[in-house]
Amino acid sequence: MTAVAGGTGPRADGHPVTGLDEVVHQRVRLGILTIAHEARRVEFGYLRDQLQLTAGNLSKHLSVLEAAGMIGVEKGYEGRRGRTWITLTAAGDAALAAEIARLKLLISRIETTDTAPDR
Amino acid sequence: MTTESVPAGGDPRRLLSDVRTLAHRVRRDQRVTWFALLVLAVVTLAGMPFDWYGMKVHCAPGGGCEFARRGVLLYWPPALLLAYAAIAVWYVRAARARGLGARVLPYAITGALTTALFTAAWVAAALYFPSHPQRFPEWVLVFDRLLTPWGMIGVALLVLARLERNVPLLAFTAGYLVLVLAPVTFGMDFEPRWGIRAAFLPQQIVSAAALLLGAAGFALARRRQR
Numbered sequence: 001m002t003a004v005a006g007g008t009g010p011r012a013d014g015h016p017v018t019g020l021d022e023v024v025h026q027r028v029r030l031g032i033l034t035i036a037h038e039a040r041r042v043e044f045g046y047l048r049d050q051l052q053l054t055a056g057n058l059s060k061h062l063s064v065l066e067a068a069g070m071i072g073v074e075k076g077y078e079g080r081r082g083r084t085w086i087t088l089t090a091a092g093d094a095a096l097a098a099e100i101a102r103l104k105l106l107i108s109r110i111e112t113t114d115t116a117p118d119r
Numbered sequence: 120m121t122t123e124s125v126p127a128g129g130d131p132r133r134l135l136s137d138v139r140t141l142a143h144r145v146r147r148d149q150r151v152t153w154f155a156l157l158v159l160a161v162v163t164l165a166g167m168p169f170d171w172y173g174m175k176v177h178c179a180p181g182g183g184c185e186f187a188r189r190g191v192l193l194y195w196p197p198a199l200l201l202a203y204a205a206i207a208v209w210y211v212r213a214a215r216a217r218g219l220g221a222r223v224l225p226y227a228i229t230g231a232l233t234t235a236l237f238t239a240a241w242v243a244a245a246l247y248f249p250s251h252p253q254r255f256p257e258w259v260l261v262f263d264r265l266l267t268p269w270g271m272i273g274v275a276l277l278v279l280a281r282l283e284r285n286v287p288l289l290a291f292t293a294g295y296l297v298l299v300l301a302p303v304t305f306g307m308d309f310e311p312r313w314g315i316r317a318a319f320l321p322q323q324i325v326s327a328a329a330l331l332l333g334a335a336g337f338a339l340a341r342r343r344q345r
Contacts, residue, residue, distance in 0.1 A: 027134060034138045038145035043218030046148075050141065100138065106131040 023068045024099040028053065028061050033096040036071060036088040044084040062086065070095055149221060150283055151213045153338035155206045159272050160330035162202045166268070167323050169194035171316050184315050187245060195268040196238045203230035203275075222282050229278040233271035240266045261300050269299045269326040287340070291333050298329055 024030055031051050036042050048058050065071045070092030074085045088096070173190015203226075210223035255263070264270050273296040280289035297303070302322045309317035 025134075027137065030134060030138060031141055034141045035145050038142045039149065039214075039219040040222060041220030042145075046218030050144065100135070103131045103135045103138075107135065110131070 021095055021099060023064060023070065024095045025102075026061075028057075029065055030096075030099060032058075032061060032065060032086070033070065033088060033092055033099075036086050037093060037096055041085050041087050044086065047086065065092065068095075145219065146284055147344065148217050149210075149214050149219055150285060150341075151210050152279075152283070152285065152288055153334045153336075153341060154209050154213075155276075155279065156330050156334035156337060158202050158206055158209075159276075160327050160334055162198050163269065163272075163323060163327040163330060166191070166194050166198060167320065167327075170319060170323065174316050176315055178315075185249075186315050187249075188319070191268065192238070192241055192245070196234055199234040199268060199271070200231060203227045203234075206230075223279075225282055226275060226279040230275040233275050234268075237266055237268055237271045264300050264302060267299070269322070270296070272326075272330075273299055287337070291336075295326075295329050295333070298325055 024033060028051055032047060035047060035050060039046075044055075044058065044062075047053075048055060051058065053061075062071065062073060066073055068091075070089055072087045072089055074087065076083055076085070169190035170188055171190070173188065173193055175187040175189055176184055177186070178184040207221075207223050207227040211221045214221035265274070273292055276288065276292040276295070279285070280292055299322070302325070304321035304325055307321035307324065309320050
């Protein structure tokens, strides 16, 4: 698999798998990006509950996405309670859109292969 | 990479299906549709006495009456602006409490713009038509009903439904707009008994009742989802 962080979209040449972004093409990280995209801003606890992860596991995934420049992490307090908010960066937004486009392309390829007559 | 505990990749169909499910869940958790409809229903109910007592009526000895709905112009612009501000604040607070951002600002802006549009149209009509009385065809009257506060509430709700990708709200708003634009009054006619001041009451009652029922319905649906 080729790692193309923040890739720009499915390639017209070659199989769509060759353009998959290793950072994004992962169930949990794709989930994080999707939630952050829809929510504009999402709290750590909401992500943990929705993705059914432990805090430690979620933190690891967030670190990967933050290192790739796909999310921004903002820590603060509400009263005495510490809260961590996650926002999607422009690179994260583009990577999510590219990943979804590649997934759709892959599915259409699979369906075309499935329905093609046997040779 | 630090993600060995979760298998990378997966069936693209399943991944895409997960993405859609998560997006749908987030949108659902951001909504406080019942609150928006409740506020608008309360504003509509509270506006009725303003329309009644604020209406200037001048009846000629021959039987014809002229009226001007000054109460609507005085009450509705500030009431709607306050309502949209309250809805926006509540949406942001509710979403924040759930750990999410809100996507309500375009709705509040649309609400403010439609309020300005209705106010401008009513002020222009109040200035122009007393000296240029006219009889309009039915399609103009439908457009006229759209340019009322009750019609503008529906237009802004269409924007909210689009923002939230909320199909039930879209269906509700379509029905609401039919009630407002037709207009549907379910046979209520208070004018023969109480005069011209009561002529617009049935439309407002129907509008407020529809919004209240909508608020109750969405609140119930929300409770069931939990």
